[in-house]
Amino acid sequence: MLGGLLTLAAVALGDALTSRSIASVRNVLFLLIAGTSCVVMTGLPEVFFPALPDRLMMVLKAGLGPLAGAMGLYYLSNWLGGVREDSLVHRFTVMGGAVLLLAALALAAVATRVAPTNFRDLLVLAAAVNMVPVLLALLAVRRAHQLGDPLARWMSVGIVCLAATTAGLYARGLSLPGLGLGTWLATAVFTVAYFLIASVLALLRNQHNRQLARLSRLNQGAEPATGLPTGAALLTEVEHVFWRTARRGGVCTVVCMHISNLYELTDSPGQGTEHQILTTLAARVRRAAGFRCVVGLYHPRCFVVVITSDKLTEATLEVVTRLRATVPMPLTVMDAKQAYLPFAPQVGMGVVTLEPDGVTPMEVINQAERRALASVGEQHPMSEHDIATTPAALE
Numbered sequence: 001m002l003g004g005l006l007t008l009a010a011v012a013l014g015d016a017l018t019s020r021s022i023a024s025v026r027n028v029l030f031l032l033i034a035g036t037s038c039v040v041m042t043g044l045p046e047v048f049f050p051a052l053p054d055r056l057m058m059v060l061k062a063g064l065g066p067l068a069g070a071m072g073l074y075y076l077s078n079w080l081g082g083v084r085e086d087s088l089v090h091r092f093t094v095m096g097g098a099v100l101l102l103a104a105l106a107l108a109a110v111a112t113r114v115a116p117t118n119f120r121d122l123l124v125l126a127a128a129v130n131m132v133p134v135l136l137a138l139l140a141v142r143r144a145h146q147l148g149d150p151l152a153r154w155m156s157v158g159i160v161c162l163a164a165t166t167a168g169l170y171a172r173g174l175s176l177p178g179l180g181l182g183t184w185l186a187t188a189v190f191t192v193a194y195f196l197i198a199s200v201l202a203l204l205r206n207q208h209n210r211q212l213a214r215l216s217r218l219n220q221g222a223e224p225a226t227g228l229p230t231g232a233a234l235l236t237e238v239e240h241v242f243w244r245t246a247r248r249g250g251v252c253t254v255v256c257m258h259i260s261n262l263y264e265l266t267d268s269p270g271q272g273t274e275h276q277i278l279t280t281l282a283a284r285v286r287r288a289a290g291f292r293c294v295v296g297l298y299h300p301r302c303f304v305v306v307i308t309s310d311k312l313t314e315a316t317l318e319v320v321t322r323l324r325a326t327v328p329m330p331l332t333v334m335d336a337k338q339a340y341l342p343f344a345p346q347v348g349m350g351v352v353t354l355e356p357d358g359v360t361p362m363e364v365i366n367q368a369e370r371r372a373l374a375s376v377g378e379q380h381p382m383s384e385h386d387i388a389t390t391p392a393a394l395e
Contacts, residue, residue, distance in 0.1 A: 059111040065104075164190040252307065262274050293307050331345075
């Protein structure tokens with residue numbers, strides 16, 4: 001187990017040194033703190049360093065677990081997108097992490113005073129406290145899966161492994177009777193599996209975010225196709241999102257962005273520059289919308305974003321504001337003569353917010369596109385408080 005944790009920590013450290021991003025550094029800190037907590041509970045430090053003070057080990061065993069739980073909730077909140085993706089999950093993970101941090105400090109303080117004969121009771125309390133972040137993490141990941149996070153299902157598998165790891169490590173720390181070598185081997189397997197799943201998912205999420213950041217800053221050169229769903233595939237995805245949102249009584253916000261001057265740099269479509277423009281704008285749209293929204297291309301001039309929420313929230317308005325501010329930013333493309341040409345997208349935005357029960361996706365998209373066409377060239381508000389996204393009947 002120790003070898004596996006050290007290997008994963010080395011991989012995370014390599015990613016942090018390569019990418020030099022806050023997210024990768026956060027992953028390293030998470031692995032170090034949570035991994036240290038696991039190693040302490042196995043009893044390996046006492047085996048390798050018999051001279052370690054008993055009081056120090058008592059403090060570490062009592063406080064490191066809840067501290068790792070607080071760090072895990074903070075890590076999970078950021079991995080799920082933070083407040084920009086789901087303010088509810090962000091609030092209870094941040095609050096839960098703060099409470100766990102206080103609990104860790106309190107348990108560590110008590111461990112400095114408690115008699116060794118009473119330490120077992122304190123460790124039982126620490127085990128109970130440490131199951132709280134596991135339950136909170138399961139709730140957060142379940143909600144993320146319901147809201148459309150494609151990686152949340154795999155993270156839920158990791159959280160189940162974490163629950164088994166926590167139970168096994170504290171069982172070992174408490175020296176419960178009737179648990180043999182098989183239990184310890186299973187605990188080691190679950191521990192490595194959890195950290196492996198969490199590390200891989202963190203690398204995937206960071207890689208995806210870095211790719212979108214790079215594409216959104218594209219200035220020249222041909223790029224691969226946008227990969228966005230279009231036509232029947234887009235309508236199918238939107239219909240599924242409508243159905244899923246209607247089941248839980250939520251609302252959907254459909255945003256259409258019409259690029260009126262997409263072909264102004266070419267005499268006819270298909271000369272190459274419009275593909276560079278679409279690739280860049282697609283990356284900007286996907287990055288501004290987040291990874292839970294449905295993003296598609298209704299036709300080459302019209303991007304579609306579908307945002308789901310329990311109700312019309314500030315987070316939804318912030319997504320619309322980010323789209324309005326990000327997509328029209330100027331960019332540079334390269335023509336067939338290898339010359340750099342500036343391009344300033346003229347973007348019209350149409351927004352429709354509605355309860356999706358019994359609504360046809362094409363009708364909603366058409367209504368949003370009509371609003372987008374009507375808004376091309378207009379002056380738009382830059383504050384989310386000025387954007388009208390109140391539910392309305394279809395036109």
